Every structure is written in structure tokens, then in C-alpha cells.
Amino acid sequence: MEEKLVDINVMGKLYQVPEGLTIMTAMEWIGYKFTRGCGCRGGFCGACGTFYRLPGNYKLQVGLACSTKIIPSMYLTQIPYFPSQKALYDLDEIENPVKALLELYPEIKKCVGCGACVKACPQNLRPIDYIAAALRGDWKEAAELSFDCIMCGLCASRCTGELVPYNIALFVRRYFSKSVRPKPKHIIDRNKEIREGMFDEAVKALASLSEEELKKKYDLREFEKL
Amino acid sequence: MSGYPISIQESIKKLEQTRSFRLTQEIPRLSFSEREQLLKECHPDYRPDSIKEVRVGPNKGERLTNKLADLLEAKSSLKPDKIDxxxxxxxxxxxxxxxxxAGVSAAxxxxxxxxxxxxxxxxxIGDSNTIMAEGGxxxxxxCNDTPERHFLDTIxxxxxxxxKDLVSALVHDAPLMVEWLKDLGCMFDTHDNGDFVVSFAGGQQRRRVHSCKDTSGLEFMRVIRDELYNRKIPVLEYCPAIELLLDEEGKSAGAILKNIETGEHLIVKAKAxxxxxGGIGRLHPCDFPTTNHYGATADGLVIAYRAGANLLHMDHIQFHPTGAMWPEQMLGQLITEACRGNGSxxxxxxxDRFINELETRDTVSSAILREVKDRGxxxxxPTGKEGIWLDTxxxxIRGDAGKLDRMFAGIVHRFNEYGIDVRKEPIMIFPTQHYQNGGVEIDSDARTSVAGIYAAGECSGGVQGINRLGGNSLLDIFVFGxxxxxxxxxxxxxxxxxxxSxxxxxxxxxxxxxxxxxxxxxxPILLPDYTREAVKIKSYN
Known part of the structure; x- marks a missing residue:
């Protein structure tokens, strides 16, 4: 069967590629061999953020090259890297998190709520909202709203206040997860037992069994109910 | 409106009709010997063309997964006499x-x-299979679980x-690693009181997989990477090692790196x-699609082998039961085992169901292959392939109306991009290459057979035996890191x-x-080559 070819425009150059490919597989079909702009190929790693437009439409659109289907006549460029500020800090030394946030990322106050970040997020997050939550000191809200971030950098490329929202969010999530949320008692207790060697003998005894004896025990396991 | 082509919507209706019956249906687990039988009949490892003998080096005469054997029998990409x-x-x-x-935690x-x-x-930094790990x-x-239980399940x-000594180390250190990650600020799923949410993985007799939604690896990776930056640890990106260096006594002495953007070689002298x-998936063992990262090309195995380190269990590859089969754009991508662990x-x-979904991965994958290939x-x-439904x-239905959004946001989002609402419709799946099981043999101190060369994570061999359990890889990388x-x-x-030298x-x-x-x-090949034949021919290399 003849493949149906459609036009796409990669960084200003026109190509014809089979329809139905992703931006990434279309570029590989053309003959690009990636070192940058390609990572996990599954939507997790943020290597392949891409901007594109369609003819006759002023709207700037975004997607991950690995998981965005090509659209006929689209013209695109990848943003494999975007310069960003990352503050250095020691989580153990943070006493007043709001003060720390304003010191580490003073530009956070420059967020004017324009929403350009929202339009630029391929994960459909709303950086504007998690930045606002962080400014209010609502750590839980900011952490939860930003959790699906893959740190591709597209929000930072569009931010009119020149923030790097994803690095701010990472600081907030780490502080929240480490210091706001309590450490579960069950993990503290278990690790006390582990450090005291409470299970060492039992594991050793199991490890000393023959393969036949282990197989018997294995088949007799009782499973917790789903 | 369905996100699936009309031709397969009929079978979704059948799936919906059997749902209430299936919820009450208990499928017993296979005994160990029944499992062995199924694997020998249906697992890709036992296809005659899946392994071949390697004729040089420490594992000379052994049969290894064939694409690795080819790379071990290849010449070094380095010209030793040209390097000063x-x-x-x-x-x-x-x-x-x-x-x-593994690397970042070790650093x-x-x-x-x-x-x-x-x-x-x-x-x-972070480009790895870790960042793609979903389950936890x-x-x-x-309190209903112990390291012994974890030991027995793993082995x-x-x-x-x-x-056995590696498994003992793994299960001993496991709770310590969870606490280490929590202390670094990883955002684990928790109950309202702060206790960790735990889920099942196949072959685990207790709920013991700690997750961060369905992007656990991403969360761990971005946190430890952030810490690496905070501590100003020197990093060279785009610089893979292309050979290891030894000294005259054959001890580890560093490595030769190649800047793949400029072609320049860098000599690193190191005591250890x-x-x-990482893994091997981008060699596409047995020609399966893979869940693996673009860079998973077995480089570490190749260079360690040339330096004299032996490999273990490289005749057994893990095929994950649930790789995406539709849409085609997602072919082979991972659908976390936690879907089955939470009742899919x-x-x-x-x-009809055809296997207990919480059997080990080798078993479930083999059962899917049998269901599709042998039983039709x-x-x-629409493109001539075949898959099985995962009833997400x-x-x-078993949890609450918000559970998929809460715990499987990544899957909801990725399928939504293709018009499929996994809250209402199932996912079409088929086994996909996922993990290399074996690797460079280590002991419980992570030492290889070459003095001063250590290995950790997927590139190491011994801890997972010839089939890894879900949840044990994100564990392995930190324990042996x-x-x-x-x-x-x-x-x-x-x-x-x-x-x-x-x-x-x-x-x-x-x-x-x-x-x-x-x-x-x-x-090592460093990256897979997905260039079309038509383009290759015209590049006249």
C-alpha cells in the first residue's frame, strides 16, 4: 500500500512524511539522527519539547515530539534546552521556607499572572497557579499542582517575568515532602528494627535453604487479598 | 465517544458485559512447576534464535541474547594506538x-x-530508564510484611x-532506601495520616510497592538530580565512556570518554x-519494541566485558506484559504493573480472563503470547497487529471515582492525547521488552570480577535472577548505588x-x-540507529 505523505516543515525546511507518525518518528523518517531533542521517547524526560504553528493561525502551540502526532502543514522547532536559573540550597538548613523561597528565587515576585506558561505546558499544567500557591505559602497546593512537571523548560522560555517555574516548583515539592509532611511511624519503626538486625537471622536461615526447600516454601506462600 | 477504531469497539462491549462476573472470579496462581512449563513453551527466551554463543572473552562458550553477543564480538570503536x-x-x-x-545515588x-x-x-543527567519507571x-x-517475605518473593x-547474598542485601536495605528518598524530599503517595500508600506488584505476596503516582522514577530522578546540583558534584553530559582503562596490573584505572557533540575524547584517570x-532495550532483543530509554544500548556491558568482567544471566530478557499496543504512536511504551496491582x-x-494478573512478569507475558499466538x-x-485488553x-470501579486521576495521572494524560479516556475504556496491550535481568556479575559489595570496577543497577547481574519483580528495580538502583x-x-x-593502559x-x-x-x-554503539534504509543507502557511507 502506498503511504500517504503529508507536508511538514522542520525548522523552515519542507519535507513530505507518512501521516500518523509522531514529530520524533517523522524527523527520524526524514533522516535526522538525534543526540539532543530525544530522551525517553515516552513522555517523561522533557528532552523533546517542541513549538509549532499551523498556517493561517497565529497561535503558538506546544507538544512533546515523542508523543505528538504530526499535523499536515505544521511548522516546528524543538527546544532541547533552555537556559535556566537553579538556586543552590541545603534542605536541612531551611527554617523559614517562605523567606527561603523569596531569597532563592526573588524573581517569583515578578509573576504578573499573564498565563503564557499555561499555554506553553505540554503537560497541561498551570504554572501560574502553582506559583501563586507558593507565594501564598500553600505548599501542599503548589506541590500537588506541579507534580506532573517533566521539566522540559517550555514555560521558562515563555515567561514574561523571566521565572523558571519548574525549578521553583521542585524546591517547593522537596520542602513540602521532606518537612511539611510527617515521616510515617511505620517506616521509622521498621528501620529501627532493620538497624538492630532484627531480621538478619531469619533472612540468613532462608538463604541457607536448598533450592528444593525454597521452592516448597515459595509455593506455600499466602497472599494478601487484593 | 470511543477513542478506538470502530472495528475493535465490539470487543470492548464484550469486555463490559463480563465485568461484573470477572469481579467475583478467582483465578488460582500457578505452581512453580506449572509456571516453568508455560515459560518453556511460550517465553521469547526459549525461541531457538533468541540466544547465541559468544566466542571470546570471560563468558566464552556461553549463549547470550543474540544482539548482545554480536556487540561483544564487535571490534572496539576506539583505535588504541591512536590514543596518547x-x-x-x-x-x-x-x-x-x-x-x-544508580549513578546519581552513587555519586x-x-x-x-x-x-x-x-x-x-x-x-x-537523568536520561535513563529510571526516569521512565512508573510503579515504584x-x-x-x-507491619504485615518482613524482609524474609520479600526475599522469598524475589528469589x-x-x-x-x-x-542469595545480593537478595539478602536488597531486602535488608529496602526500607532504608525508602527513608533516604523521603528525607531527600521525594513526594510519595500517602494516606491522610501520612503513612505510605503501598500497592501490589506481580509475584509479591504483600502490598509493598511505594509509589509517587505513576511517575515514581521521574520523581526520584528529579529530586536526586537536584541534590546532585546542590552539592556541586562535577558532571560531564554527552560524554559516554567508550572504553575502560586498566593499569599494568589489570586494576581499574579510569575510562576514555567521548564527547558525542564534538567527537573529542577525554581521558579520565580514576582509582575506582x-x-x-543501565540496560539493553534499544538493541531490541528478539525484535520486540521496548519501554527503554533511547540510550539503553548495553554500553556498560560491552566495555566491562572487554576489561575482563564476566556477565551473568544475559540469556534471559524481561518482557513486560503490558506495553501499549494502540495507538501505534505509543507502541511498546510501558503501562505500569500498578494497573494490575490495583485491580485491572x-x-x-x-x-474472558486467562491468567491471574498478579503472577510474575515472565508468566503473564508468556500467557499473553499464548493467548494471542497459540489460541487466537x-x-x-486496524494495522494487522493483535493485542489484549487491560481493563483500566x-x-x-474497585477503588473510587478519582483513583485513576489520583494515582495514574501519567497514563490518563498520555492516552488522552490520543482521544482515549482510560477511565471509561480499556487499554490495548502486548508484551514489550523491559529489563535485562542479568548484567555484569557483582557481589554484595557491588564489586565486579575486575579490581576497582563496581557495578550498580540494571547493568549489574545477579540480584534479580532471571526474572525481576515489579518494584525491585527502583530498589536495586539505590541499594547498589x-x-x-x-x-x-x-x-x-x-x-x-x-x-x-x-x-x-x-x-x-x-x-x-x-x-x-x-x-x-x-x-559500544551508544545510540540506536533508526534511519530508514532508503536514507542510509543515499548517504553512501
């Missing part, structure tokens, strides 16, 4: 090779213990081929090397490295010539 080893670019105590979970621990560390990686980290942290899951180079069924074209019960796609709406760093730090205090490369090439092997390949 006097010009050393970096000199450190410990060189960590690989920027995934953090080694630096904490006072060693000078350099981390080199092929792409960006296994650890016996609940049985590995078909009793695991090295920690290999954390596997369903054939008749609306697959669901045909059951997660909300830590152990490799701790032991390498002790080692570098005592060792004196002599003159740098690449004699082992010259010698390896000579052995290939002696046996008369010339397969036209060079390795």
Missing part, C-alpha cells in the same frame, strides 16, 4: 559512569564520604537463579569506576593506580582475529 594516555583530562578518586538512579554517597567524584553520562519501589515497610520471582550504564484485568477478545484470542488492530476502568559508593570509597583509600583492547581485538571473527560491527 599521557594527556589526562580529569583525575579523580571515583568515576561514575551513568546518570540514572551523592561517594561525595558525602569524602571521595572526589566525577559523573559522566551519555546524554543529560518495593520495600517491606508494613522465586527470579526462578531461584538470583545470588562505578558502572551504572487482562481480557481476551471473548471478554487476541484483538486485531476497573481501577475506579549506595553499596557501590560505600565500598569504592574504602577501596580508593588503599589502592595505588599504576600506568594507564589500553592493552586489554588490543588483546581483545587480537582474540577476535585469532578466532576469525569479523562481523563488521564496532561497539
Amino acid at each position: 594516555l599521557q594527556f589526562i583530562d580529569h583525575e579523580v578518586d571515583i568515576l561514575v559512569i551513568g546518570g540514572g538512579g 551523592l554517597i561517594a561525595q558525602e564520604r569524602g571521595a572526589s567524584v566525577l559523573l559522566a553520562t551519555k546524554l543529560r 519501589i518495593a520495600a517491606a515497610t508494613q 522465586g520471582g527470579g526462578r531461584f537463579k538470583n545470588k 569506576v562505578i558502572l551504572a550504564t 484485568h487482562l481480557v481476551n477478545i471473548n471478554g 484470542n487476541g484483538i486485531p488492530t 476502568p476497573l481501577i475506579n 549506595h553499596r557501590s559508593a560505600n565500598n569504592a570509597c574504602e577501596y580508593v583509600k588503599k589502592v595505588k593506580v599504576g600506568k594507564l 589500553l592493552r586489554h583492547i588490543t588483546e581483545y581485538n587480537r582474540q577476535l582475529d585469532e578466532v576469525g571473527i569479523n562481523n563488521g560491527l564496532t561497539s
Whole structure:
């Protein structure tokens, strides 16, 4: 069967590629061999953020090259890297998190709520909202709203206040997860037992069994109910 | 409106009709011997063309997964006589090779213990299978669970081929690693009181997988990477190791890196090397699609092998039961086992289940292959392939209406991009290459058979036996990341490295010539080549 070819425009150059490919597989079909702009190929790693437009439409659109289907006549460029500020800090030394946030990322106050970040997020997050939550000191809200971030950098490329929202969010999530949320008692207790060697003998005894004896025990396991 | 082509919507209706019956249906687990039988009949490892003999090096005469055997029988991509080893670019105590979970955790621990560390990686820090891991980290942290139970599950899951001392280390350190990650600020799923949410994985007798939604690896990776930056640990990105260096006594002495953006080679002298180079998926063993990262090309196995380190269990590859089969754009991508761990069924074209979904991965994958290939019960796609349904709406039905959004946001989002609402419709799946099971053989101190070379994570072999359980890989990378760093730090205090040498490369090439092997390949390959034949021909290389 003849493949149906459609036009796409990669960084200003026109190509014809089979329809139905992703931006990434279309570029590989053309003959690009990636070192940058390609990572996990599954939507997790943020290597392949891409901007594109369609003819006759002023709207700037975004997607991950690995998981965005090509659209006929689209013209695109990848943003494999975007310069960003990352503050250095020691989580153990943070006493007043709001003060720390304003010191580490003073530009956070420059967020004017324009929403350009929202339009630029391929994960459909709303950086504007998690930045606002962080400014209010609502750590839980900011952490939860930003959790699906893959740190591709597209929000930072569009931010009119020149923030790097994803690095701010990472600081907030780490502080929240480490210091706001309590450490579960069950993990503290278990690790006390582990450090005291409470299970060492039992594991050793199991490890000393023959393969036949282990197989018997294995088949007799009782499973917790789903 | 359905996100699926009309041709397969009929079978979704059947799946919906059998749902209430399936919710009450108990499918007993296979005994170990029944499982062995199924694997020998249906697992891709037992296809006659899946393994081949390697004719040189430490595993000479053994049969390994065939695409790896080819790379081990390839010539080095380096010309040893052209390299002047006097010009050393970096000199450190410990060189960590690989920027995934094992490498970054090793670098953090080694630096904490006072060693000078350099981390080199092929792409960006975090570009790894770790960042793509979905389900979570296994650890016996609940009061109904113990490290012994975890031991028994792991070693049985590995078909009793695991090295027992490694499994003991794994289950012992597991709860400590969960606490280490929590202290670094990883955002685990928790109940309202702050206790960790734990889920089932196949072959685990207790709920013990600790998750961060369905992007657990991403969360761990971005946190430890952030910590790596905070501690100003030197990093070389886009600089894979293309050969290891030894000294005249055959001890580890560093590595030769290649800047893949400029082509420049860098010589790193190091007293110890920690290999954390990950897996093999991008070689596409048995021609399956893969869940693996673009850089998973077995580089570490190749260079360690040439340096004299032996491999273990490289005849067994893990195929994950639930790789995406539709839409085609997602072919082979991972659908986390946690879907089954939270109650999704596997369903054939008749609306029937055919295996207990919480069997081990090798078993479930084999059962799917049998259902589709031998029994003809697959669901045909419009492009001529066949898959099986994973009944994801059951997660909300058995849990609550918000569970998929809460715990599987990544899957909801990725399928939504293609118009499929996994809260209402099932996912079409088929087995996909996922994990390499074996690797460079290590002991419980993460030492390989070459003095000063350590290995951690997927590139190492022994801990997982010949089939890994879900949740044990995010665990393995941190346990042996830590152990490799701790032991390498002790080692570098005592060792004196002599003159740098690449004699082992010259010698390896000579052995290939002696046996008369010339397969036209060079390795490590660093990245897969997905260029079309039509383009390749016209590039006249």
C-alpha cells in the first residue's frame, strides 16, 4: 500500500512524511539522527519539547515530539534546552521556607499572572497557579499542582517575568515532602528494627535453604487479598 | 465517544458485559512447576534464535541474547594506538559512569564520604530508564510484611537463579532506601495520616510497592538530580565512556570518554569506576519494541566485558506484559504493573480472563503470547497487529471515582492525547521488552570480577535472577548505588593506580582475529540507529 505523505516543515525546511507518525518518528523518517531533542521517547524526560504553528493561525502551540502526532502543514522547532536559573540550597538548613523561597528565587515576585506558561505546558499544567500557591505559602497546593512537571523548560522560555517555574516548583515539592509532611511511624519503626538486625537471622536461615526447600516454601506462600 | 477504531469497539462491549462476573472470579496462581512449563513453551527466551554463543572473552562458550553477543564480538570503536594516555583530562578518586538512579545515588554517597567524584553520562543527567519507571519501589515497610517475605518473593520471582547474598542485601536495605528518598524530599503517595500508600506488584505476596503516582522514577530522578546540583558534584553530559582503562596490573584505572557533540575524547584517570550504564532495550532483543530509554544500548556491558568482567544471566530478557499496543504512536511504551496491582484485568477478545494478573512478569507475558499466538484470542488492530485488553476502568470501579486521576495521572494524560479516556475504556496491550535481568556479575559489595570496577543497577547481574519483580528495580538502583559508593570509597583509600593502559583492547581485538571473527560491527554503539534504509543507502557511507 502506498503511504500517504503529508507536508511538514522542520525548522523552515519542507519535507513530505507518512501521516500518523509522531514529530520524533517523522524527523527520524526524514533522516535526522538525534543526540539532543530525544530522551525517553515516552513522555517523561522533557528532552523533546517542541513549538509549532499551523498556517493561517497565529497561535503558538506546544507538544512533546515523542508523543505528538504530526499535523499536515505544521511548522516546528524543538527546544532541547533552555537556559535556566537553579538556586543552590541545603534542605536541612531551611527554617523559614517562605523567606527561603523569596531569597532563592526573588524573581517569583515578578509573576504578573499573564498565563503564557499555561499555554506553553505540554503537560497541561498551570504554572501560574502553582506559583501563586507558593507565594501564598500553600505548599501542599503548589506541590500537588506541579507534580506532573517533566521539566522540559517550555514555560521558562515563555515567561514574561523571566521565572523558571519548574525549578521553583521542585524546591517547593522537596520542602513540602521532606518537612511539611510527617515521616510515617511505620517506616521509622521498621528501620529501627532493620538497624538492630532484627531480621538478619531469619533472612540468613532462608538463604541457607536448598533450592528444593525454597521452592516448597515459595509455593506455600499466602497472599494478601487484593 | 470511543477513542478506538470502530472495528475493535465490539470487543470492548464484550469486555463490559463480563465485568461484573470477572469481579467475583478467582483465578488460582500457578505452581512453580506449572509456571516453568508455560515459560518453556511460550517465553521469547526459549525461541531457538533468541540466544547465541559468544566466542571470546570471560563468558566464552556461553549463549547470550543474540544482539548482545554480536556487540561483544564487535571490534572496539576506539583505535588504541591512536590514543596518547599521557594527556589526562580529569583525575579523580571515583568515576561514575551513568546518570540514572544508580549513578546519581552513587555519586551523592561517594561525595558525602569524602571521595572526589566525577559523573559522566551519555546524554543529560537523568536520561535513563529510571526516569521512565512508573510503579515504584518495593520495600517491606508494613507491619504485615518482613524482609524474609520479600526475599522469598524475589528469589522465586527470579526462578531461584538470583545470588542469595545480593537478595539478602536488597531486602535488608529496602526500607532504608525508602527513608533516604523521603528525607531527600521525594513526594510519595500517602494516606491522610501520612503513612505510605503501598500497592501490589506481580509475584509479591504483600502490598509493598511505594509509589509517587505513576511517575515514581521521574520523581526520584528529579529530586536526586537536584541534590546532585546542590552539592556541586562535577558532571560531564554527552560524554559516554567508550572504553575502560586498566593499569599494568589489570586494576581499574579510569575510562576514555567521548564527547558525542564534538567527537573529542577525554581521558579520565580514576582509582575506582562505578558502572551504572543501565540496560539493553534499544538493541531490541528478539525484535520486540521496548519501554527503554533511547540510550539503553548495553554500553556498560560491552566495555566491562572487554576489561575482563564476566556477565551473568544475559540469556534471559524481561518482557513486560503490558506495553501499549494502540495507538501505534505509543507502541511498546510501558503501562505500569500498578494497573494490575490495583485491580485491572487482562481480557481476551471473548471478554474472558486467562491468567491471574498478579503472577510474575515472565508468566503473564508468556500467557499473553499464548493467548494471542497459540489460541487466537487476541484483538486485531486496524494495522494487522493483535493485542489484549487491560481493563483500566476497573481501577475506579474497585477503588473510587478519582483513583485513576489520583494515582495514574501519567497514563490518563498520555492516552488522552490520543482521544482515549482510560477511565471509561480499556487499554490495548502486548508484551514489550523491559529489563535485562542479568548484567555484569557483582557481589554484595557491588564489586565486579575486575579490581576497582563496581557495578550498580540494571547493568549489574545477579540480584534479580532471571526474572525481576515489579518494584525491585527502583530498589536495586539505590541499594547498589549506595553499596557501590560505600565500598569504592574504602577501596580508593588503599589502592595505588599504576600506568594507564589500553592493552586489554588490543588483546581483545587480537582474540577476535585469532578466532576469525569479523562481523563488521564496532561497539559500544551508544545510540540506536533508526534511519530508514532508503536514507542510509543515499548517504553512501
